[in-house]
Amino acid sequence: MYVAGCDVGSLSAKAVIMKDDNIVASHIMFARPEPSESARVVMEETLRKVGLSMEDIACCVGTGYGRNAIPFAQACESEIACHGKAAQWLKPQVRMVIDIGGQDAKAIRVDETGTVVRYAYNDRCASGTGRFLEVMAGAMGIDIEAMGDISAQAREPVTLSNQCVVFAETEIISLINAGRELPDIVGGLHRALSHRVASLARSIELEGEITMTGGVAKNRGMFTALEEALGVKLVRMDTDPQIIGAVGAALMARQTAAGNG
């Protein structure tokens, strides 16, 4: 039996197809202006990879910011439930998940079944979300994907005095003008974002093994900076951290399908 999960985020859309305990296909793409369009395209691409059609999918669950606009989803689940579920399923020792998305950040505590016990969420202030790095990359004229590698060469990461994205943008421009090295600036940005996210995580108290999910987790500079900010080693996912939400949705779909059948 095949099941699917579809995660329509603010910046990217992700889909996953599972058979039994295996992820058989996944796809990530930039979000289109219409969430329903993003969902349709990302699902078609994923199905194509394994030569399946929508009729072969016993159940599909939607998640993410655009989850209510996914026409083919039988049910919807919150991103929080999906990230928690999938992270614990993939790495059973995990009890806390930190997910930094394009427009939000979440800290989620789960029990040994992947059920959410506590969470904290920020989508009010752009500082402390993926948008912080996006805006700064734009201001420096660098590719956001390159930030992790650039920060690896940092010698003396800068300390930013501003938290607000708008004020920090001005601050880094003056740091560039003052002749600070790019790796040091990027390293400083990773530290700044990590501190914001770490205090969000601390607000629900750190518990057990912690992992990081979402697109920002692919940035190795952020991964290490968050480890430093939290003072713990993070569990590294073997699965692409950006598809964790979609995996969680597929796991929910599996449960639903099993319940129905």
Place this chain on the structure above:
Amino acid sequence: MIAAGCDVGSLTTKAVILNNARLLGHALVRSSFNPEKSASEVMEKALASARLTMDDISLCVGTGYGRERIGFVKKTVSEISCHAKGAHFLQPSIRTIIDIGGQDCKAIRLDAKGEIVKFITNDKCASGTGRFLEVMAKLLGLELGELGRISGQATHPITLASTCTVWAQAEVIMHLNEGMPKADLAAGINEAMAARVAILARSVGIEQDVCMTGGVAKNPGVVEAMEKQLGVPMRRLRLDPQLMGALGAAVFARERLGVS
């Protein structure tokens, strides 16, 4: 004896020259990267408008973000004290001052003598500061001054759901793409600004008369939205509200010279 005040802000630099209670001259320039240069430039302009030279000034007090770097200044005073001093000097009935600067916002409460009772500052978040309006004006392709002028023509002001400047920017872009008239956008932007500032103002306790100072006080859209938000009239001052800090600094200089 002639006294002067110089206010070096993040966006603009202001100077005021006083002879006793009489305003002899004033000037306003855009701040450059060099506060010292901005201060000299604005002072020369103010002196020229009063047909004076630096030798005629008995004492000049400095204030604002760049106040420690003004060469011709002998004494410095905080912006909060200067805004309070300036507003009380112009209008002794003022009890609450809302000062919105280029990158901060302050609410100040005074007693009948003009002494500061309580104040609160926001310089952490761009929303609720002049920077918010600057970002939005740029997005709409308007001059900062136009934002207040065109908002009066709004028929259906938009409501912004986000407080954060970054998220509000995305909302405004969405409305722009939908073809929403700029006047409706500008009115919604001014209202969002006022809503944010009103929270800060309420936290010091609103007591009448209330006035607004700083550059944003020149935006009638924000002033009217503030009146609606707080349910009290904003007392209009007899002098450009953007000069209030510099005026207060000049009044401090005058007091220091022993003129009361």
